[in-house]
Amino acid sequence: GNSVTQMEGPVTLxxxxxxxxxxxxxxxxxxxxFWYVQYPGEGLQLLLKATKADDKGSNKGFEATYRKETTSFxxxxxxxxxxxxxxxxxxxxxxxxxxxxxxxKLNVKP
Amino acid sequence: xxxxxxxxxxxxxxxxxxxTLQCAQDMNHEYMSWYRQDPGMGLRLIHYSVGAxxxxxxxxxxxYNVSRSTTEDFPLRLLSAAPSQTSVYFCASSYSKRGSYxxxxxxxxxxxxx
Numbered sequence: 001g002n003s004v005t006q007m008e009g010p011v012t013l014x015x016x017x018x019x020x021x022x023x024x025x026x027x028x029x030x031x032x033x034f035w036y037v038q039y040p041g042e043g044l045q046l047l048l049k050a051t052k053a054d055d056k057g058s059n060k061g062f063e064a065t066y067r068k069e070t071t072s073f074x075x076x077x078x079x080x081x082x083x084x085x086x087x088x089x090x091x092x093x094x095x096x097x098x099x100x101x102x103x104x105k106l107n108v109k110p
Numbered sequence: 111x112x113x114x115x116x117x118x119x120x121x122x123x124x125x126x127x128x129x130t131l132q133c134a135q136d137m138n139h140e141y142m143s144w145y146r147q148d149p150g151m152g153l154r155l156i157h158y159s160v161g162a163x164x165x166x167x168x169x170x171x172x173x174y175n176v177s178r179s180t181t182e183d184f185p186l187r188l189l190s191a192a193p194s195q196t197s198v199y200f201c202a203s204s205y206s207k208r209g210s211y212x213x214x215x216x217x218x219x220x221x222x223x224x
Contacts, residue, residue, distance in 0.1 A: 004152075034212055036212075036213075036215075041217075042217055042218075043114075043200055043215035043216050043217045043218050044153075044200065044202075044213070044215040045215070046212040046213070046214075049211075049212050089152065089153070097155060097158070097168070098143070098153075098155070098202075098213060100145075100152040100153040101152055102150060102151060102152040103152055
């Protein structure tokens with residue numbers, strides 16, 4: 001079946017620290033992979049995506065590379081800001097359905 | 111503003127009551143879906159629709175009904191509310207049936223069943 005596993009949080013970092021949030025997946029076929037971000041009290045917003053192996057998605061300083069050989073799509077950012085504090089969801093889509101990870105809460109302290 | 115609009119934002123129901131959560135999108139998306147979000151469980155798919163007149167069950171459909179009479183609207187009905195349905199509900203839509211472009215999410219409905 002299809003599933004997404006992400007590292008448990010919360011992750012607490014100081015401003016300007018390097019961020020990695022791990023995400024691995026199990027999927028049939030050739031899924032597209034996504035990272036979504038959810039700020040407090042809001043819905044999920046698409047952060048970045050990759051539709052095939054070796055694609056790199058990027059947005060707002062965040063990056064993730066679709067690694068088929070390790071079935072991973074880790075989220076990285078070189079220097080986090082307080083405004084990046086949110087919950088991050090890794091997701092895949094396969095055959096008309098989305099599958100979400102359980103979310104990783106990121107707290108960035110000044 | 112283009113996007114997905116959900117109403118109401120908050121709702122408290124008594125056990126056994128029924129209600130409808132509204133969802134509308136103005137992007138002419140064919141694909142729409144409902145998720146519930148519970149702590150530590152991520153998002154779980156309740157029902158989805160690939161076009162007007164076509165709906166299907168997701169992962170957790172019991173206790174919920176949907177219909178899709180127009181492209182724009184995809185309401186979610188709770189038939190007889192139970193405390194286990196206390197959750198945050200999100201409606202989402204997508205241009206592509208394969209979802210390659212990602213979803214656009216509404217801002218959510220926080221439902222409490224007492």
